[in-house]
Amino acid sequence: MSGTPGGSDVDLSGLRRRLADSTGRAYWKSLEELAGAPQFLEFLHREFPEQASTFDDPEGRRGFLKMMGASLALAGLTGCTRQPEEKIVPYVKPPEDMVPGRPLFFATAVTDGGYAKGVIVESHMGRPTKVEGNPDHPASLGATDVFGQASVLDLYDPDRSQTLTHLGEIRPWGSFLAAVKAALDGQRAAQGGGLRILTETVTSPTLAAQIQELLAAFPAARWHQYDPAGPDSIRAATAQAVGAPSEVVYDLAKADVVLCLDADFVGHGPANLRMIRAFTSRRRLGGEQSPAGMSRLYVAESSPSLTGALADHRLPLRASEIETLASAVAAGVGAPAGAAPAASGSVPAAWVGAVAKDLQAHAGRSVVMAGPWQPAAVHALAHAINQTLGNVGQTVTYAPSVEARPIDQLASLRDLAAAMDAGQVQALVVLGGNPVYEAPVDLDFARRMDKVPLRIHFGLYDDETAERCHWHVPAAHPFEAWSDARAFDGTVTIVQPLIAPLYAGCKSAHELLAAFTSKPERSGYDIVRDYWKAQGVLGADEKAWQRALHDGILAAPAVAKAAGPGPAASATPPPTSAPPAGQGLEIVFRPDASVRDGRLANNGWLQELPRPLTKLTWDNAALMSPRTAQSLGISIESTSLGSYTDLVELIYRGRTAKAPAWIVPGHPDGTVTVHLGYGRTRAGRVGNGVGFNAYALRTSDAPWFGGGLQVKKTGDRYLLACTQDHWSMEGRNPVRAGTLEEYEAHPDYAKETFEEPPPSLSLYPAFKYTGHAWGMAIDLNSCVGCNACTIACQAENNIPVVGKEQVGRGRELHWIRVDRYYSGGVENPETHHQPVPCMQCENAPCEVVCPVAATVHSDEGLNDMVYNRCVGTRYCSNNCPYKVRRFNFFLYSDFDTPSLKLQRNPDVTVRSRGVMEKCTYCVQRINRARIDARNQGRPIKEGEIKTACQQACPGEAIVFGDINDPGSRVAKLKAEPRNYGLLAELNTRPRTTYLAHVKNPNPEMGD
């Protein structure tokens, strides 16, 4: 099959004709759907494409029949055996507060780019199993992102490094200490001139103090920092505007108009969860929210992002043109416009004019935000616009940097590389990070690092850098060690362990640094606690410390939160720092939405998570617009095994990389986006060899974009596992959208198109619900498409990973999927997200076809799925119009790896093969709440039960509750005029309903 040429070439004119012919709003998920390609119809009309589930095991049919016969015979025999004897192993001395069978919750933090996001981790009998957001933490507000959710899988990753090694051989801690002592003794004369420490971004006050202590002992030693996705341009721009590198904090809840210049506040940044919450609070309609209070979002971006998908007006632009646009907007609002050229052809003056006018009309109540991938000049323009509009102090505030030492990290790494090359470095300590893999390719880091006589690597994995280091010290996972970290606003969280290190050799960064001091055996707990004691924030008694551990927030007066000064009004932006655009295409680098800079490459949950917008899994690709793809002759063929696409060669500044091409509607023309973090060689069994390494093209002078890219077809084809057409529902507008104007005229516009049949139409008698009746409402206006729900569900419900080959065949097991629909033309479509869990229909089509009653209606309206009854006929999924049922074609759950067993939720069955599974509204949580309420002799409180998807959702889009209680939030939402049932015209009467999407376009824009 591989290497099949041809496929459906991108026929742009055909697509446009089709769009023009369609009446009303047309929604489509892929170019194949838009073109009405037969491959798409296959997905639409069947649950799986033909032949996707044929038995093509190399074993062959004959072998299969033999196996069948044998298993039938054995199955007959095993039916008569008793359960094997099991043991009960109670504690010898029970730990405090531990009640067998009840989880405990601990507040701690996970870091993203060095910044803390507060979490609460669920622990069952000492095993951390699930991560939730900490409602009290300013960066979380109770929500989590996919990285927070997936961090618990990293803890149990069997590929984590487990022992201290020297040149690949296991060594005791003592011999490492001896080696460090010898090295330090050698450095003492030179005051540490040959000692270098390389860290990632550090916000941990304790770690920073330890490093400073070391630098005090060795004044000539140097501390370098490098984070491949760090916001160097924000540091530079704030340093120029405010005087020192600062945090820029945006309050989107107060902003009426928001303009994003290549800024992706949904997907990236230390405050993304908080910003999503604030933004969606201004996008809700109905109830007490008046339509006039809805904010408006403009996004100009060089690569389609989730923020762009939310925009009311989105402008795809080449990355190098963003500065031109920013300059034009600045001129439009009367801010100093800098030296950038005036609006050229591709920056539409009408767009700029309308945006500038809207911003001016909302002066003091607007936000202009630039993304970290834009040069400092664009940030300076954004600062200037905010200053001119009077937003500073209102919606935009500046605060002292939270980082321990904010520096230009790229320059820092460059210095280190030069020093290593010059032989000035005698000992290098890589404290986290993987510079051999992720350093800009022109620094030639690996070769230069080889010149250092003593190289020490500290990290979770024996990765590319560890391979080239003499010593590798395995890091303890954040859930195994004491530490601390600061959030975007300076809030300190004590990171506390939930479990002793799974592998005895693991150390925390604090314990490693202690090895460089006179007290090498100090425990992480003592180091962190003594630091805060010395700061005088703990007081005389234990209370403050315990309070900090309990709340996940340390009330530390040492942390300044006051807003700093705004940028000087007269500050003129620095001249353009964008690299000159060369001939050919432009390349844009982005951290990946799943594996980030590559550190999460070995996390199966994240690898299998369909990337937002592209819906690719297990791969990165060279993303391009339909028109660019057409000019390159790219063709994509969707088959029953996945999507075959052209493998192209990316030639950029004399370096090449081979990547599969992928077409993304809404991508700016003439630009190719590549995501970092793939093509790892020592990530582990999951991440090795997944995708291509985009770092091979990334240079230090243009870390985020550059011109002069050439793309050549190699003639080879490449198989991608893309889920965008999977589980497609027959075209009855599953997603419904309108504008604010339409909504104000007809609030129930979503219902107007389709008749809902009367309940009496069913042949079956109606169910009666005397107690609770669980239901869910999903507000499409609040959904940002971040996928947190999918991973939260996976962690809560023990959903296994199936692998790329199986995803290609449409067998991914996610119980809640986020469907992404486009509407409008392929050049710049509107995007709509729709999370689809089981609808828990009243007239469930699945229930009536199950021959063994394995899926039945509960007395509270759930479609119960009884795994132990299921015999795997798959009639139910065949009959489900929503395609939300998932079948275990093989034994996907790992029944063997001991560490992975620890992660499983003990309240949910681990399914074996041959069993159908699906969302049950987290019935384990419903049961727990019901039993607790009954035991306490009270009714279940409104909001007491949160499904896993709801709890993770940063936009609060998912609301679950009792629809029999008219006071419940879900009942109120269902009474909204925007409420509609998915495919309700089939008379399934879904319990999960949606609130239609409303955009707030600027009437003056007229596009």
Next chain:
Amino acid sequence: MSQIFHHSTNTLSKLSIFGALFLAAGTLWLVLEINRSPYVTQAGVAREQPVPFSHAHHVAGMGIDCRYCHASVETSATAGIPPTKTCMNCHSQIWSDSPTLEPVRESFRTEKSIEWVKVHDLPDFVYFNHSAHVNQGVGCTTCHGRVDQMPLMWQEASLTMEWCLDCHRQPERYLRPREQVWNAAYEPPPDQLALGRSLVKEYGIHTRTSCSTCHR
């Protein structure tokens, strides 16, 4: 050609057709009966334990409340098997030299748990909750039998789903007042049905027979 089979074989063949039906039905019945039998359910089979712990002695003889050892029974899904520490609360003082109790002392010394044999072993796909039952007037002995008369522990009931549903469909046949839940010697009154019905009303009991009550 003459007939090979005599006329009477017709009767035989008819008989065997019906016989096959009966045989199939009989086999099915047999399988079901075997599955309900103590051979499969292990009901009534006393188990060997690392320490021959006698409920009869501790409950009936010493009068120790169930909850002294099974401490989480009122709040958690599992009743809880006592940690070694609970045993040592008394046995560091009494019978502190008994060779039978050496495994207990050894566990306490070495901090290694005693591995008890699980007597009531539900399948892994069944999620039973003790607290939901004992707080609603289901007595310990209703399911566990006269524990106070068991020298070594055995499983009294079959623990089949049929057995669970027997009560879930008609709880009034088994309920007792909450204050009697821990009374091992409790005898239901002659008018159990009347008492049960009033308790169902008083405790507001909605027994649930939906699959997801126990399976998820």
